[in-house]
Amino acid sequence: MNEMSQIKPPGGAATPVLQVTDLKKHFPIHGGFFGGTTGHVYAVDGVSFDIMKGETLALVGESGCGKSTVGKAILRLFPITGGQVVLDGTRIDDMGAGTLRPMRRRMQVVFQDPFSSLNPRMRVRDILAEPIRNFGLARNARDLEERVALLMDKVRLPRDAVGRWPHEFSGGQRQRIGIARALAADPDLIICDEAVSALDVSVKAQIINLLQDLQQELGLALLFISHDLAIVEHMTHRVAVMYLGKIVEVAPKRELFAAPKHPYTEALLSAVPQPTPGVQRERIILKGDVPSPINPPKGCRFHTRCPYAFDRCRQEEPPLRPVEAGHLAACHLHDRPEAENPLAGAKGAKLLAV
Ligand code: SF4
Numbered sequence: 256m257n258e259m260s261q262i263k264p265p266g267g268a269a270t271p272v273l274q275v276t277d278l279k280k281h282f283p284i285h286g287g288f289f290g291g292t293t294g295h296v297y298a299v300d301g302v303s304f305d306i307m308k309g310e311t312l313a314l315v316g317e318s319g320c321g322k323s324t325v326g327k328a329i330l331r332l333f334p335i336t337g338g339q340v341v342l343d344g345t346r347i348d349d350m351g352a353g354t355l356r357p358m359r360r361r362m363q364v365v366f367q368d369p370f371s372s373l374n375p376r377m378r379v380r381d382i383l384a385e386p387i388r389n390f391g392l393a394r395n396a397r398d399l400e401e402r403v404a405l406l407m408d409k410v411r412l413p414r415d416a417v418g419r420w421p422h423e424f425s426g427g428q429r430q431r432i433g434i435a436r437a438l439a440a441d442p443d444l445i446i447c448d449e450a451v452s453a454l455d456v457s458v459k460a461q462i463i464n465l466l467q468d469l470q471q472e473l474g475l476a477l478l479f480i481s482h483d484l485a486i487v488e489h490m491t492h493r494v495a496v497m498y499l500g501k502i503v504e505v506a507p508k509r510e511l512f513a514a515p516k517h518p519y520t521e522a523l524l525s526a527v528p529q530p531t532p533g534v535q536r537e538r539i540i541l542k543g544d545v546p547s548p549i550n551p552p553k554g555c556r557f558h559t560r561c562p563y564a565f566d567r568c569r570q571e572e573p574p575l576r577p578v579e580a581g582h583l584a585a586c587h588l589h590d591r592p593e594a595e596n597p598l599a600g601a602k603g604a605k606l607l608a609v
Contacts, residue, residue, distance in 0.1 A: 270344045271305035272443050272476035273329065273362075278302045279337035280321075280328050284549065297548050298324040300500035301338070303575075306444070309470060311477040313487035313508075315523070316497035317545055322480045325497075326446045329478070330364055331355060343443060360390045363437035367449035369429035373421040379432055380417035383407075386439040406435040409472075410465060427458035434465065444476045451486060463490045485527045488512060496520045499556040500548055502575055506582040516584035516598050518561050555587065563588060563597060 279302075281295040299321045306312045314322045328335050331347065340348040347358050363386075366372040373382060383403045386392075393399035404414045410431040421429055430450065437445050447466065451459040467490055470477055481487050487494060487508070494511045496504040496519060504517040515521045522539040529536060541560045546552050552559050558568040567587050575585040586598070593599040 269307065271307050271341075272310075272343055273306040273478070274341040275305070275325070275329065275338070276303050276341070277338040278325065278328060278335060278340065280324050280333070281336045294549055297500050297551055299328060300551070302497070302500075302502050303338075304495055304502065304505065306476040306478060308443070308476055309474045310493070311470065311479055311491045313479045313481060313491035313494045314497060315481055315484055315487055315494060318482055319545055319548070320497040321500040321548070322482075322497050323448055326364070326448050326478060326480050330362060330446060331359070357390075360386075360440045361442050362444040362446065363440050363442040364446045364448060365430070365433050365437050365450040367452050369426065369433045369453075370421065372433055373429060373436075375421055378418055378420055379407075382421070382432060382436055383417070383439050386436060390440055392439075392441060402439070406439055409438060409469065410435040425458075426454055427461060430454065430458075430462055431465065434462075434469070438469070438473075442475070444478065446478045446480065448480045449482070450479070452481065452483065459486065460489075466490065484523050488527065496523065499545060499551050501556060501585070503557065503586070504582075504584045505575070510579070510582050514598075514600070516578045516582060516589065517557075517586050518563050518588075518598065519557050520584075521598065522562075555585075 278299055280299040281297050283292045284294045284296060285291070286293040302321075302325055304312060304314075314325060316322050327333065329340050331340075331350075335348055338348070339346055342358055342361060345358065347355060350358065377385075380403055383406050384399055387399055387402050393402055403417055407414045407417060412428060412431050412435070416424075421432065424432065433450075450466075451462050454462060463486070466477065469475060479487060479491055484494075491508050493505065493507050495502045496511075496517065498519050504511065504515065504520045506516070511520065512524065515524055522541050525536045525539040527536070539562065543560050546556070546559055554570050555561070555564070555568040555573050558564040561568065565587070571587070573585040573587050575583050578584045578589045584598075588596045588598055
């Protein structure tokens with residue numbers, strides 16, 4: 256069984272909206288006397304996942320792990336080094352600009368900073384009308400106006416605010432405009448790249464609720480890229496955890512939060528506050544910094560920071576494989592007898608009564 260076939264969401268036989276297979280993006284490093292290539296940044300190094308219609312997959316990990324590069328590679332903001340990206344059954348990673356254009360409409364993005372991603376010299380009406388015009392979605396001027404008004408309704412902003420400029424809105428309202436602009440193209444997939452990270456806590460919750468409502472109403476597939484597991488707990492169906500250019504664990508949200516099967520996920524979760532009073536996770540502080548993606552460690556890439564590393568981890572790279580139904584992890588611990596595996600069964604939960 257190849258890696259791709261293992262990372263399908265549980266349940267559905269339908270074609271996924273997005274299929275990413277063994278995606279690689281290696282950025283060349285130029286230098287030396289003649290300006291040649293002196294090495295590569297292995298930003299994304301063999302990543303595979305699927306997302307179904309109406310599903311949210313959260314891609315999480317520390318800054319620099321490659322998660323935003325995955326999003327940009329899917330959007331074809333640069334050529335990829337290897338692998339495949341398939342949108343609704345059609346391979347798009349090798350398409351020329353002309354053929355790609357109609358596919359671009361179907362995948363949109365919401366960025367972290369709504370202020371810098373909205374043109375300050377355009378009124379909201381024009382920001383929302385631009386993708387509708389570009390993709391030829393309106394029959395006439397009246398239809399265009401009606402579509403813009405409906406987009407304002409969808410993101411719960413007053414229709415008469417279309418004449419205002421981006422700087423006249425709060426951060427949360429600007430992010431609603433960013434979401435409306437993404438919806439204007441009538442997409443199947445929206446990539447939210449740290450889309451709520453810059454917002455205040457209460458505004459974050461409002462934007463997450465809005466995204467969830469829109470997903471239910473429109474059947475959108477969402478790739479939610481975030482460094483913050485506490486946020487994704489409230490909005491995703493499945494979680495994929497990335498470390499140094501690779502996915503190290505994928506599982507339905509509930510299973511992953513209840514009992515992580517990779518030591519890196521376990522450490523990330525240990526920092527997430529528990530909603531139940533009197534209960535918290537045993538905090539795991541990882542030693543050292545994330546190694547450089549220019550020269551990733553041999554064997555398991557996490558072995559330089561892993562509290563459970565043993566000899567095999569330094570020699571052999573663990574494949575991402577099923578450890579329970581629908582739950583994949585890349586860790587040699589799962590080849591050990593249960594008594595010697597600190598993450599076997601429900602042990603990964605490590606909840607403490609305080
Ligand atoms: Fe830790 Fe070894 Fe598992 Fe890597 S393979 S996460 S180093 S125990």
